[in-house]
Amino acid sequence: MNYSTQYIAQQLKKSRENLGLSQRELSARAGVPQSHISKIESGNVDLRLSSLVAIARALELELALIPRKYVSAVNSIVGSAGSETSGQPPRPAYNLDG
């Protein structure tokens, strides 16, 4: 819906894809129905904190409240790279078939 909730939704989707999980696999891990995950990722659901935490945890993510003055510092650590652990080998961002 609004700006930053959309952003959160996209982060969840990216993280799931980086882990090579299907929505149904994530559903099983997080205990949230696949249909709901779909809605959440598409960004038109104002999900509850419990759902957010459950899904985040299943994606090896932790929810945090960062004082605004530290956000850039935190970003430089996290590198806006969404947890590229395990799962399918992460494809490179470039493409040799130019």
Add this chain to the structure above:
Amino acid sequence: MNYSTQYIAQQLKKSRENLGLSQRELSARAGVPQSHISKIESGNVDLRLSSLVAIARALELELALIPRKYVSAVNSIVGSAGSETSGQPPRPAYNLDG
């Protein structure tokens, strides 16, 4: 209710107090009724993402999803000190009248 949602609630409360805001002042800033803020801070409400973001923003906080392997690094930056900017001068944690 559960563990980490309780923690979020406490963070919000601490941040508000550190800024020297009353629940009603925060209510005006965040556009969330005082009665609801009270419930949220007491930890027995599973609030929605939009509410969380609205309140966090009014407290100079930003919501973030941190990959688990980076949480300790992030914590060492933020220092688990909840944004002690502006507002009433922060009282010292000690007390000279022993």
Add this chain to the structure above:
DNA sequence: CATTTTGATGCGTTATACCATATCAATTAA
């Protein structure tokens, strides 16, 4: 003291997240 501010609580209503379940088109695998 009297007054104001503060956080907590209650109630009735509305909006909507959440669930189970099912279906479907498009993709991917056999």
Add this chain to the structure above:
DNA sequence: TTAATTGATATGGTATAACGCATCAAAATG
């Protein structure tokens, strides 16, 4: 081609967040 798998979507029911509004006791303030 046939058979999974995947993401999106629909329906109907339940749970509950969120609202406005009011009230209250305790604490702070004058």
